[in-house]
Amino acid sequence: MTSKDDHSDSPQSYSRGWNQPRSEHPETPNDSSSQNSIEHTQEIPTLSAQAGQAPHEAQSAQPGNSAQPNAQGPYGAAAANNGSGNSGFDPNAYGPNTYGHGAAAGQPGYGAQAGGTYAGGVGTAEAPGVPGGDAEGPKPSKTKRTVGLGTALAMMLVAGIGAGGVAGYVVGNSNSNGGNGTSVSEILNSQPVNNTNSTGEEAAAGTTEAVAAKVTPAVVAIQVISANAASEGSGSIISPDGYVLTNHHVVSGAENGGTMQVTMNDGTKHEAEFVASDANTDVAVIKIVDGQELPFLEFGDSSSLQVGQEVVAVGSPLGLNATVTSGIVSAVNRPVRASQGGGESSLIDAIQTDAAVNPGNSGGPLVDMSGNLVGMNSMIASLSSGTSGEAGSIGLGFASPSNFAQRMAQQLIDNGQVVHPMLGVQVDGRDITDGAHIVSVEPGSAAEQAGLEEGDVVTRVNDRAIEDADSLIASIRGQEFGSVITLEVTRENEDSSREVEVTLPKE
Structure with missing residues (x-):
């Protein structure tokens, strides 16, 4: 069955991108009255950061895109906005984070998260007058005093030291008088209390901890370099000899001669080869070269999923390998379409989840609480605008059901292409x-x-x-x-x- 559909007029899209809002920089007035105002106030810059998006492939950073209500699908890195620091304040103390997603070939490195500035005034006030006066006559009004940022910070620091000194004196004085208090030195030298989830015992079945321990060894980060771009994503090992299920949009760059590498949970790297993919359903299969006796995931029955059921997503968002997030099945049978580039689009009958899915999660598994593969994370909805940027998770992730992905993978391995039932x-x-x-x-x-x-x-x-x-x-x-x-x-x-x-x- 074919469709003459045209969904470009839809206010919502599903993508692999994010946008970074512009930082607003307050202008510095030049007139004398403004200078007087500046003597009484100090602007305190604070960091304004934006995270990134689409479960999925990495794209080059786009600086300065404003965020508008709109939705996009699978993922990339944010661009850095350079906010100017104020006099007497070291902006390096709030320097941008530098971990990111993929970048287009010919562009430098990974994208950085950006900082903006917000002005906060530190003002002064006159002491209130005393009603009725006194015998000595009216007292001269006190002059306004100003506090610079450096002084304010120093005062805050001194106040902290003072408070600590008082507390230390009270504890020490109590001990010296035969009290039962414990000194700071004794507390700092004591053994840490065991985390209730880190007792050294095996995690209880059905917990997120147990699922993570079972699943992460069978999940890989995928890096693809083609003639004109680089991309990243995730994949699930589905056989001990190294077949990996992932998204078409993650590995399409390797279809025509690009190079591909996978990184295991333990950090080891292996070369991988492209097997086959289908753009219409966004399903692909690759194979780890010389893969032998590898850990792999078993397919669960996605048709039995219930709304509200707990699930876990695993992948490499923003290049952060083996990231585990948890949530629930928010909906099933959710038709979601996303652009694949080159005029193509993919349509999946998705599982919707609120487990955090971000750029780089594409192709990674969505598993049930037994660690069985029930979906392949493929798209996210976002509030970013335009087609060139990407945004992070807003709790609307979409995964291809495992029953469907399993059938597509079998056809791709056996025949190099897929066919679907047709209504005609x-x-x-x-x-x-x-x-x-x-x-x-x-x-x-x-x-x-x-x-x-x-x-x-x-x-x-x-x-x-x-x-x-x-x-x-x-x-x-x-x-x-x-x-x-x-x-x-x-x-x-x-x-x-x-x-x-x-x-x-x-x-």
Whole structure:
């Protein structure tokens, strides 16, 4: 089944990018009145940092993009904004962080997080007058006093020392008088209290700690260098001889001669080779060269996932290898489309999760609390604007269901390409009505044999409601070859509906 869909008018997109908001720098006035004001105030710069986005591949940093409500999909690095420090204040104390995501070839290194400035005034006040006066006559008003930033900080430091001195005196005095208090030296020289989750015993089954211990050895960070770009992502080892499941957008640069390397959880690096991928479903398979007896993940049954069920995401966001985050299944059967570049787009019938998924997580596993692979993290929604930037997690991550990814991986390994069950209709991608509006039926197709016609509107597949064309496409792709499905169908401008039973073609 094909779609004439055009979703460019959608206010929300799913991507692999982030944006970095511009820092606002207050202008310094030049007139004398402003100078007088400056004598009484000191601007205190504070760091304003923005994190980055899309589970997924790394892209080059884009400086100074403003954030607007919009959504994007899988991930990259933020650009540095250089905020100017004030006199008497060392901006290096708040220097930018420098860990980041990937960068385009020919561009330097990794992106840095940026700092902005916010002005905070430290003012002075006159002492209040005494009502009624006194016998000595009115006292002269006290002159205003100013406190510079350096003085203020010094006063704060001195105050801290003073407080510590008083506390130390009280404790020491109590001990000297036969009290039962404990001295600071005794506390600092005592043994640390054991963390309740770090007792040295094996973690209890079903805990995030146990899941992390089981899963992380079978998750790799992927680095790809092609002729014109570099990208990073994650992958799940799915066999002891080194086959790795990941996203098409992570490894597409290696499809035509790029180089690829994977980093294991223990830091060891191995060369990897491209096997095959499918842009339409954003699924790919690579293989670790000379892989033998490697730890691997077992596939779970994604069709049994329940909303609210706990899950764990593992990957390498922003190049931070073996990062573990946890959350729940927020929704299932969520059709999500993202641009793949070159005019292509991918559509998945996603598992939605609030586990933090960021740029670099793409291709990594979403697992249940038994450590079984139930999804492949592929996209995130963000509030960044434009197509050139990336943003970080806002609690809306999307993963390809494991049942679907497993079938795609098998086809890619066996045949080098994938095929999907086809209904045999074309649908209108514009949201002009509830459901999927059929604009044509292919002769001899499963749809024609079932009696579907142009003008029919599909509103349900089995027990699943169909809101639009993407819902129908994603639903049919998720079916098994040769399966029998029941469609609920209406006609344009008619209230009545009918059920149509369709047998999908065999592979």
